[in-house]
Amino acid sequence: MSTQIGVNAWVWASPCDDKTVSELAPQVAQWGFDVLELPLEQPGDWDPAQTAIVLGDLGLGATVCVAMSPGRELVSADAATVRATQDYLRGTLDAAAQIGAPVVAGPAYTSVGRTWRMSDAERAAAYAQFRENMAAVVEHASDVGVRIGVEPLNRYETSLLNTVDQTLEALDGLPAEHIGLALDTYHLNIEERDPAAATRRAAGRIMHVQVCANDRGTPGADHLDWPAFLSALDAAGYAGPLVIESFTAENESIATAASIWRPLARTQDALATDGLAFLRGITDA
Numbered sequence: 001m002s003t004q005i006g007v008n009a010w011v012w013a014s015p016c017d018d019k020t021v022s023e024l025a026p027q028v029a030q031w032g033f034d035v036l037e038l039p040l041e042q043p044g045d046w047d048p049a050q051t052a053i054v055l056g057d058l059g060l061g062a063t064v065c066v067a068m069s070p071g072r073e074l075v076s077a078d079a080a081t082v083r084a085t086q087d088y089l090r091g092t093l094d095a096a097a098q099i100g101a102p103v104v105a106g107p108a109y110t111s112v113g114r115t116w117r118m119s120d121a122e123r124a125a126a127y128a129q130f131r132e133n134m135a136a137v138v139e140h141a142s143d144v145g146v147r148i149g150v151e152p153l154n155r156y157e158t159s160l161l162n163t164v165d166q167t168l169e170a171l172d173g174l175p176a177e178h179i180g181l182a183l184d185t186y187h188l189n190i191e192e193r194d195p196a197a198a199t200r201r202a203a204g205r206i207m208h209v210q211v212c213a214n215d216r217g218t219p220g221a222d223h224l225d226w227p228a229f230l231s232a233l234d235a236a237g238y239a240g241p242l243v244i245e246s247f248t249a250e251n252e253s254i255a256t257a258a259s260i261w262r263p264l265a266r267t268q269d270a271l272a273t274d275g276l277a278f279l280r281g282i283t284d285a
Contacts, residue, residue, distance in 0.1 A: 006035025149182030220278030
């Protein structure tokens with residue numbers, strides 16, 4: 001199994017701005033990554049036209065991820081909040097289209113850290129509301145030619161979508177060619193009793209995959225069953241990149257949001273390059 005390997009700019013910086021892109025992209029390409037994943041925390045953080053030039057000159061592919069900060073909600077929120085969230089998601093899709101990114105991924109349903117208890121009926125209603133409010137965003141995704149990967153998060157970061165099965169239920173009825181799942185090994189390790197089996201159940205709907213160690217550190221420096229996970233991805237028909245996502249402890253806001261209380265590798269560069277070497281070795285074998 002040979003595949004493209006990417007890395008998220010959040011490994012080093014937040015927010016990702018034009019300076020980050022101009023400095024990081026050449027280094028990432030030199031190390032041998034195929035893809036640079038660009039978070040868009042706020043519209044305008046990086047200029048899509050300029051970013052497209054930088055990536056194109058380097059022959060570097062791209063993916064885009066959303067940042068669901070407080071106030072970005074598609075469920076259990078007032079109409080103005082929902083509209084603003086839809087506008088943010090549409091803007092992120094536009095930026096992705098401009099740089100040639102095939103997918104926008106992340107927990108595009110509620111803000112990270114928002115949790116509340118739900119009965120079965122309340123959960124079903126929340127999923128119906130998500131589908132209703134996401135439908136217009138999916139229509140825009142179709143118009144601009146970018147797919148949406150909806151990421152289930154662990155129980156400490158959301159109470160809405162924690163598992164593959166929950167996310168498949170929430171997506172039921174939305175067009176599979178335009179919206180599906182974004183899987184992240186960090187969250188799969190916490191929430192799935194059998195991450196490989198859960199991955200296989202998502203066959204045909206996996207839009208994006210983010211990877212890291214079980215502690216959000218270097219892929220391979222952990223207890224995860226990587227051969228089983230990669231075999232499951234293959235069986236599920238996933239042909240996209242594996243993108244290393246972790247976070248720097250140097251930035252107070254992102255470290256707090258992602259609960260990064262200590263360094264997860266000897267350096268952030270090492271987290272990326274050691275992870276790249278591990279993933280190249282196991283996918284090219």
